[in-house]
Amino acid sequence: MSEAPYDPAAFRQFEHEGWNRLSDGYHRHWEALTTQAVPHMLANTQIAKGARVLDVACGPGYASGAAAAWGATTLGVDFSENMIALAKTNFAELDFQVADAEDLPFPGGGFDVVLINFGVLHFPDPDKALAEAYRVLKVGGKLAFTNWAKSEGSGITIAMRAIIKNGAIEVGLPPGTPLYRFADANECESVLNGIGFTDIACTELSLTWRLPGTDTLMDTFQQATARMSGLLNAQNPEALPAISAAMTEACAPYNQSGVTVLPMPALLTVGTKA
């Protein structure tokens, strides 16, 4: 989203500020979507009763809550203090703490499963975070992570097209991980292989985003996601009505009796610590 040289510290600060500011909006607008991936993550990591599960970039705590319901002992970590406060409110009986995915404050080999639901895209150095996941897993333990996949009609495609056509992409935001790097199964396999994971498998998940109207997508991004809200907030204010109108028009074919049902496919990647 910018021609500026890659500066991991600047990207981290941008993401941290965004998620802290938007934690409540994220919970309001994204819970019904990102939680759809969680049962697949739990099934594919074969979480057993009593397993120790680390939920990295836990946000409002959804994966922790679901894993605990499966009988796991969970710990959720996120670098956003406000996300951790929200997770503690949502799941008062579970453990959450502030921690950075790239520098986990735990000794090696302590967890049976690491889950990262829609987190890797937000890390300044995702390879480092995945290596951290490997370090804290027990031998034989499993990592599962998800990333949005590219798709015609996805909310991300619709928003990006509307901005490219009616606004600007180069607005001086710190560049981060390419949006779809971890939607590429070959890339996911290559990264996990390089770290030492085995039995790597990628599965496409068909998730859907149900919005309360064709004209709600822009607000939903502005109120709820660090990168897209940063991009929208950095537009010339005069361009915003056209961007919003383009999103509404592109959402129209997905209207089902007043509900906009957008395809939001994701790639689930699972690997085992050798």
Ligand SMILES: C[S@@+](CC[C@H](N)C(=O)[O-])C[C@H]1O[C@@H](n2cnc3c(N)ncnc32)[C@H](O)[C@@H]1O
């Ligand atoms: C898209 S949200 C995903 C939240 C949740 N896992 C879910 O399933 O909805 C991304 C989360 O990653 C967190 N995050 C981003 N960078 C992080 C980092 N370096 N370390 C820990 N958490 C991070 C954000 O604070 C945010 O809560």
